[in-house]
Amino acid sequence: MTATASQREFWKAGIGSGPENYEQYFVPVIGRPLAERLVAEAQLHPGERVLDVACGTGIVTRLAAERVGPSGSVAGLDVNAGMLSVARYVAAGGEVPIRWYETTAESIPLPDETFDVVFCQLGLMFVTDKQAAVREMRRVAVPGGRILISVPTPTPFFDVLDGAFGRHLPAGADFVRAVFSLNDTAEVERLLRGAGLEDFSVRREALELRLPSAQEFLWQYVQSTPLAGMVAQAESDVLAALERDVIPGWQPWVRDGGLAYQQGMIVATARK
Numbered sequence: 117m118t119a120t121a122s123q124r125e126f127w128k129a130g131i132g133s134g135p136e137n138y139e140q141y142f143v144p145v146i147g148r149p150l151a152e153r154l155v156a157e158a159q160l161h162p163g164e165r166v167l168d169v170a171c172g173t174g175i176v177t178r179l180a181a182e183r184v185g186p187s188g189s190v191a192g193l194d195v196n197a198g199m200l201s202v203a204r205y206v207a208a209g210g211e212v213p214i215r216w217y218e219t220t221a222e223s224i225p226l227p228d229e230t231f232d233v234v235f236c237q238l239g240l241m242f243v244t245d246k247q248a249a250v251r252e253m254r255r256v257a258v259p260g261g262r263i264l265i266s267v268p269t270p271t272p273f274f275d276v277l278d279g280a281f282g283r284h285l286p287a288g289a290d291f292v293r294a295v296f297s298l299n300d301t302a303e304v305e306r307l308l309r310g311a312g313l314e315d316f317s318v319r320r321e322a323l324e325l326r327l328p329s330a331q332e333f334l335w336q337y338v339q340s341t342p343l344a345g346m347v348a349q350a351e352s353d354v355l356a357a358l359e360r361d362v363i364p365g366w367q368p369w370v371r372d373g374g375l376a377y378q379q380g381m382i383v384a385t386a387r388k
Contacts, residue, residue, distance in 0.1 A: 169249070222248040224253075328374050
């Protein structure tokens with residue numbers, strides 16, 4: 117099968133950088149719905165001080181800023197300079213100024229007992245030393261401060277993508293699996309306990325997410341993640357085979373011209 121102009125448009129879209137695509141494509145359909153639920157659970161109050169760890173382009177950070185208002189304070193940190201650049205741009209001019217820090221989650225350059233609430237959404241699974249990161253979250257929280265962590269769990273929907281990359285671009289499957297690698301509630305509990313947190317709960321939940329059409333979402337997701345670099349180097353026939361594999365595999369989730377699937381999450385809440 118030869119690649120059509122339409123397919124090349126999706127494969128090589130590159131409308132922006134990876135972080136720009138992440139904010140444009142991933143955040144509205146996955147990042148924001150999950151963030152809205154997590155931020156709502158924190159029951160933020162005006163005037164509170166909030167830190168968002170592994171903030172990406174800052175969707176949790178921005179939602180938190182809306183809730184704590186001008187009397188509160190908000191900070192976001194991420195190791196990826198590109199993500200922070202987009203975060204700064206999107207949040208510019210907001211009612212609540214946000215401080216941004218380029219740093220690892222394992223070494224937060226902020227004083228002890230500084231924040232009333234610490235978030236970490238869709239990031240802990242990528243952290244090298246997860247235990248050190250959770251210890252840092254506890255350290256910067258005030259006594260009685262709330263810590264909220266969420267990580268995604270494997271789903272048949274993304275198993276389709278995992279399998280297709282495994283067959284056609286094996287290095288891509290490693291990334292897909294990494295996204296869902298912290299999927300054991302017992303492991304999350306161990307991290308919380310190891311950080312010195314005792315008052316915590318860990319649960320599984322699911323949220324239905326609505327996505328664009330299979331072809332659109334496939335290449336938008338790819339261009340929003342490190343998969344973009346692998347796709348950019350691949351031959352067109354490999355990409356055509358990948359698309360032929362994924363799109364029929366996603367047929368069970370087709371709804372009204374788009375896709376809808378249940379994304380499982382592990383949500384951990386704790387007080388220091």
